[in-house]
Amino acid sequence: MSEIVDSKIITCIGCPKGCQVKVSKFKNGNIEAEGYSCKHGKEYAIQEYIDPRRILTTTIIVKNGILPLIPVRSNQPLPKNKLFECMKEIANIKVPAPIKMGDVLIKNILGLNVDIIASRDLESKIN
């Protein structure tokens, strides 16, 4: 058996049990999990170890809308370590109303192949 070069305890978020899954990386490059109680736990923990990703939800400033902000989300999970960079990018943008749910407000943010889309409809202000 190959030597363990790194290991990490990951709390599974698949169900209320919250299994503490130990993920280990071996010298030969294999990655294995232990301590999970189902296949979802195993998959989650290994994905989380290799490349942790999160859906980003935030708001973008709206011009001429009935509300000053539009809630948005990333259409796919993006790398966890890029969350703050994305927040900075989003903070520099203003979008005009009207907006429809699902409208792409930022295409391919930071070249991550992830779009930032609107979470709701937002009408323009009647002047």
Add this chain to the structure above:
Amino acid sequence: MKTYITDIAIIGGGPAGLAAAISAYENGVNVLLIERDFELGGILPQCIHNGFGLGIFDEELTGPEFAQRYINKVMEYKIPIMLNTMVLEIRPNKNILAVNKNEGAILVKPKAIILAMGCRERTRGNIRIPGTRPAGIYTAGLAQRLVNIEGLMPGKKFVILGSGDIGMIMARRLTLEGAEVKAVIEILPYTSGLIRNKVQCLDDFGIPLLLQHTIIEIKGKDRVESVVVSKVDENWEPIKGSEKSFECDTLLLSVGLIPENELSKTAGVELDPKTRGPIINNYFQTNVEGIFACGNVLHVNDLVDNVASEGTLTGEIAAKFIKKIIKIDKNFVQLLCGRNIGYVLPQKVNKTAFKNSVRFYMRVKKPENNVYINFKVNDKLIYKKFERFARPSEMLIIDLPKQDILIDNNILIEVIPKEKKSEN
């Protein structure tokens, strides 16, 4: 006074009211949806995080997206809506007195009412934290509204009291917006929100969670300057010598929600001291004939999917009640809370159940693993369900088959740890 006549008036345009309106309409009655805000959706428009809708749509949506799907349906059906309209009183004869800017006082005369007013946050007053009364103390939901709807940051350095879901979600949100969240303080030995929120909102950002701690003093003259945090013993009493001070300019309180039932009381609706919501039977009907209730006005849910599915069911029942498709028998047996059951809904069940099974919603008082939820009548077990995890933060839903409740005596529900197998 302008008078409106309708079959069903629904009070509150959040997820419960929206779902009830759609379902009542689909069951062929006229509906009027009354909402005090300028738009529909209730609390969902400010819940911009994801995690909604897994139960109903089988996908992860944000709060606004979840609301939008229901709002679009209401629009498609052209269900009459009154926005910016505040209900002042529901009379026991089911007449509703409301006001709005355009019409002044109005009277709505429905055949049935669905209460869907949701809940409100507990405040500093509810939990009695000593100290000065400076600016900078917000409930977590209010801070969420300021940040997500109005575009205002309530502070720079935060301490959050209470590890409920809104508190943890706000810890992440404020951190992403550039604020510093010093700690989340929880009096219980476990988080009061969902584990996934602890992982994704606190652990991801290195925000400390102090369990078995509470705030014993708020300091600051004009603005919050610091809070004093102390460890507590098992009786929640602060332990002398364990105090630490956290410098902060803002304190958020995420210390629970209370069903909003001032209107229910004016209608003569009886409330359950355990849920603080109406006492209902398995038709979601209160003690007042023709007044139904669903969603967080009834009991505080952890998932919007449950709120909406209660709304859907209540809308259908109320419509069928008006059309006299279902008759609601007046004889009920009571549900009694036994060992480690915090509350159970409905509190009363009928012998002639509406569907093939009756759905019970309940919460345990304290966390336990590997337990049976037992339903007993006259000390005789009529139904049991195994649960690997029973936690106060996660509502248990149990469908009791209809034949099991064809009985004449009260039903006791209790949580009993699974006996360990004897070792041979």
